[in-house]
Amino acid sequence: MSKPRLRFAPSPTGYLHIGGVRTALFNWLWARKTGGTFILRIEDTDQERSTEASRAVIFESMKWLGIDWDEGPSAGGEHGPYTQMERLPLYKQKADELVAAKKAFRCYCTKAELDAQREALKAKDPKAQFKYPGTCRTRTDQPDLPYVVRFMTDRSGSVRYVDKVFGEITTPNIEQQDFVLLRSDGVPLYNFGAVVDDMMMGVTLVARGRDHMINTPPQIMLYEAFGVKPPEFAHLPMMLAPSGEKLSKRHGAVSVSEYSDTGYAPNAVLNYLARFGWSHGDQEVFSKEELTQAFSWEACGRGDGKFDAKKFLAINHEHLKTDKLMPSDEYATRTLPFLEKRGVTGTDAAALKRALYTIRDRATTFVQAAEMLDPFFREPPVMDDKAAEKFLVKDAAPRITGFRDALAKASEWTEAALEASVNAWLAESGLEMKLVGQPVRVALMGRTASPSLFQVLFVLGRETSLARLTRAAETAASR
């Protein structure tokens, strides 16, 4: 059997939705796992809503996520162009073929006429569903008027297919109507454009959201009309908002760019999305490689799910904590821009990398990492007024100084030596770390929460540490 060919076909009508990414991901995973081909196709036939900007956003987001395409815009391929508005002659040609074969026909009914009929029917019976009455089916004249091309739907029998996740699906054809293939302006409608493209691009498996399930029977009819074997289909359960509604911006971050902006790791995004509607035993955390290894359609669930931002964050945290999932070089590189955005300049990824171990367990996002790392790289550190007021008090001055002097006496500037020296001083002066910790922390970092003090001291270095302590002791003494 030849290698599978899969595709992701977004419409450039806004940001790249996290739900769309999930279907892209599943397609991509299967292509990568099987050594198949992953195609990116831009479905921009809705000229009202499609924009060049959102087309760019799709590329940018896909790139950030690391979902690469073998064929598509900029990648090229033998079946291009990969943007629907550049394929108009192809759709026209295919539509003409069907018309010539009497499997489609020109319909001169106007939208207004049809809408009126629909309204009239609704008025008579609110429950009735309007279907195109077949007005132009047998029409043989070809007036010089705008027309759409409609499919000559055989409304007897039913369409059956075996979905790779839902199993056997049967839909009675009586539900269908003579649906429109080509609009009067020559632009194809979704079902026609998708089928022509999938057919010509040799797509063997169409995986998409469950909201497209309804489109599958008419699409299969089209394949049959063309005498082409339909591809396999796999529908994915929907990702809903916590409320059970369709997930939208109303429910928080749903676009990929929001996750890159708030400091998520691309692979963590993939991990969360993959584990949504798919599972692999009890495993929750996956590297990208593990995902491609383990993925299968059989292990996909069928029930819709609700998006859980907290679990998403937790998965991201897990990735940031684990060096195998997020190597420190990459961590530093990804954090640097966030630090710069905070106004911390004059540092670099190498310096960041050396400080990373102090915060790796704690930061849940790169934004948070930058926030925690900030006082290491800003001179002087931002002083939290409330913290200073509470801990840099007169009584604390001698303790800060004592701590400072103990450090100065340390045999070497290592965490162990510093701690030993401080412990000796504590024992000798009868003080407890509990009483010294917070004033010193505020002195060093300007805030009440930080990594372990000895780690802080080590990363800061002798000179900076002693200077910050001296300065803080003076402040405290002057209160």
Place this chain on the structure above:
RNA sequence: GGCCCCAUCGUCUAGCGGUUAGGACACCGGCCUCUCACGUCGGGAACAUGGGUUCAAUUCCCAUUGGGGUCACCA
């Protein structure tokens, strides 16, 4: 409403006839502790309902209920 689809803790899910129904997130406690975290230990928490099939149903079948999708010259 018609058609299609779905149904295990609050959430994501494991389970593919016989289990004390497992894990993760979240939540609540304890421990650890120089702060905040991390970590660790423990806790509460689910098979929608009713019929079948079967020696035995969370698991198979059918209803009911509930949820979702979709009914365009949008995708």
